Amino acid sequence: MRKSALLLGSILLSNMLCAQTTTTTVGTAPQNPIDKKFGFIADLSFSSNFEADGNVNKTYGSSVDLSASYKLPNEFTIAKRIVLEKALNNDREQKISSSYFALSKTLLKLENEITLSAATRAYLPYNKDERDDKGYNGGLYFAPTLVIPLSTIGVDPLTLTLRPAYSQSFNDFETDNERNILIERRFTQTYLLDYAITDKLGAGLSAQYIMAWDYRGNRSPDKYLLEESLSYSLMTGLDIYASHGISDNTFAPNGTDNNIEFASRDSEVSLGLTYTY
Numbered sequence: 001m002r003k004s005a006l007l008l009g010s011i012l013l014s015n016m017l018c019a020q021t022t023t024t025t026v027g028t029a030p031q032n033p034i035d036k037k038f039g040f041i042a043d044l045s046f047s048s049n050f051e052a053d054g055n056v057n058k059t060y061g062s063s064v065d066l067s068a069s070y071k072l073p074n075e076f077t078i079a080k081r082i083v084l085e086k087a088l089n090n091d092r093e094q095k096i097s098s099s100y101f102a103l104s105k106t107l108l109k110l111e112n113e114i115t116l117s118a119a120t121r122a123y124l125p126y127n128k129d130e131r132d133d134k135g136y137n138g139g140l141y142f143a144p145t146l147v148i149p150l151s152t153i154g155v156d157p158l159t160l161t162l163r164p165a166y167s168q169s170f171n172d173f174e175t176d177n178e179r180n181i182l183i184e185r186r187f188t189q190t191y192l193l194d195y196a197i198t199d200k201l202g203a204g205l206s207a208q209y210i211m212a213w214d215y216r217g218n219r220s221p222d223k224y225l226l227e228e229s230l231s232y233s234l235m236t237g238l239d240i241y242a243s244h245g246i247s248d249n250t251f252a253p254n255g256t257d258n259n260i261e262f263a264s265r266d267s268e269v270s271l272g273l274t275y276t277y
Contacts, residue, residue: 045272060088135172161192174215
């Protein structure tokens, strides 16, 4: 659960890291640039899948996603993000699902607003269950990000973001307490298409393709994530949004047939409110 909202939050933070001088929200036209050192994002969302009420697979959840950043000299930016989740049905579990420090640098920014940046993250083992059940000691993440306003080819309201990423986990064990083999390395390709419909209304389409290898060197089934979002700016820095996301194995169990779907009973809808400073 919460995969689509986590992707949205990751994109929001990456936008803040890559363009600290511009207040930007996924699916929303950029506001007037403001030269500032400190940035902050607070996101509150509620989500559910499409399973029937009473079904064991039915999920309701909420999350609070907090990010803060500070602009350093020489185009560097440092940031801290933490995501807190709470299930609203079944065991009503609450946990820290993600927490990391990030350091990014703008490598190239052209006059046509094409931007290339790079970021690294250090994930922290705040989740007690992750530490106890998986011996999780944290992780590292490295990714370049290329942002291309498609106005460069005459498609003015569209922006394309490309982000290949490599991540490495550090665990004390090869398996968790249920004998499942743990993932050690991931390579993730993220694509985001942002459409500014009006100054206040925007839409976003994002996709991820994820390859992973476990601690025994075996490649896990490839996964995909698709998300569509619609956002509306209530006022400067305050946006409301709705999103739909689905994540599953890319291929069927035979390893060859396409398993990609755009909607299913397992897909998730989210409603959220985002404050950006």
